[in-house]
Amino acid sequence: MSPTLGILGAGRVGTAIARQALRAGYDVAIAASGDPAAIELIVEVMAPGARAVTAAEAARASDLVVLAVPLNRYATLDPGMFTGRVVVDAMNYWAETDGHVPALEAARSSSEMVAGHLAGARVVKTLNHIGYHDLEMDHAPAGAPARRALAVAGDDDAARARAMELIDRLGFDAVDAGPLAAGAALEPGTEIFTGWFDRPGLEEQLELARAATVR
Numbered sequence: 001m002s003p004t005l006g007i008l009g010a011g012r013v014g015t016a017i018a019r020q021a022l023r024a025g026y027d028v029a030i031a032a033s034g035d036p037a038a039i040e041l042i043v044e045v046m047a048p049g050a051r052a053v054t055a056a057e058a059a060r061a062s063d064l065v066v067l068a069v070p071l072n073r074y075a076t077l078d079p080g081m082f083t084g085r086v087v088v089d090a091m092n093y094w095a096e097t098d099g100h101v102p103a104l105e106a107a108r109s110s111s112e113m114v115a116g117h118l119a120g121a122r123v124v125k126t127l128n129h130i131g132y133h134d135l136e137m138d139h140a141p142a143g144a145p146a147r148r149a150l151a152v153a154g155d156d157d158a159a160r161a162r163a164m165e166l167i168d169r170l171g172f173d174a175v176d177a178g179p180l181a182a183g184a185a186l187e188p189g190t191e192i193f194t195g196w197f198d199r200p201g202l203e204e205q206l207e208l209a210r211a212a213t214v215r
């Protein structure tokens, strides 16, 4: 049976992840903020084969749910929908589009803010540091030479492992970045956010980021 992936957000990133997940053999349930009828056509065109559902249905569809909504919307998500779920936070804070959110600017990492709101969810940060175009350009089968790598940060070991399995299925080497706080090294403005790395390169960048935080 195909594994199912729930995706909240049917914009550029959500539909790109949906297409890549469909290629990887996932059954995909995708939602925007409102009535699924409003995104049926978008989904049919942008991610044919995915199911347009409500946000609650997308969260219920799988124990693995990707958040691809504008970060300034995180507080509108109902935490109850995500209890026990592995929630992949693919979001970034962009003041240009999100507006200035002082709490996010002051936070150690945006994913920890998201996790604080979604108490009961097992939040993992990944998929935020690859452009949505690149997700469909740079994927390669496991074992391919110079396969692009993506980092996975999260406090729950099993949740991190689930997200790493997703990354591998989507066509990327998954590198364990450690705790959710390490997600700060994947945020906009960092080397990892702006760069292209294979596994050794990404491991080196994560090590440099770790060293910089303990200095």
Ligand SMILES: NC(=O)c1ccc[n+]([C@@H]2O[C@H](COP(=O)([O-])OP(=O)(O)OC[C@H]3O[C@@H](n4cnc5c(N)ncnc54)[C@H](OP(=O)(O)O)[C@@H]3O)[C@@H](O)[C@H]2O)c1
Binding pocket: 008, 009, 010, 011, 012, 013, 014, 031, 032, 033, 034, 055, 068, 069, 070, 071, 073, 076, 077, 090, 091, 092, 093, 094, 127, 128, 129, 130, 131, 132, 133
């Ligand atoms: N640009 C990139 O290459 C890239 C790469 C990685 C990550 N990101 C990050 O990914 C996130 C999404 O970016 P995007 O460019 O895909 O945004 P987008 O094109 O504006 O799409 C946002 C989607 O989120 C939905 N949404 C908003 N609130 C929601 C809610 N409460 N529940 C469910 N769906 C909701 C919107 O639906 P409605 O129309 O119903 O509001 C819309 O479908 C951002 O945080 C961005 O920084 C971007």
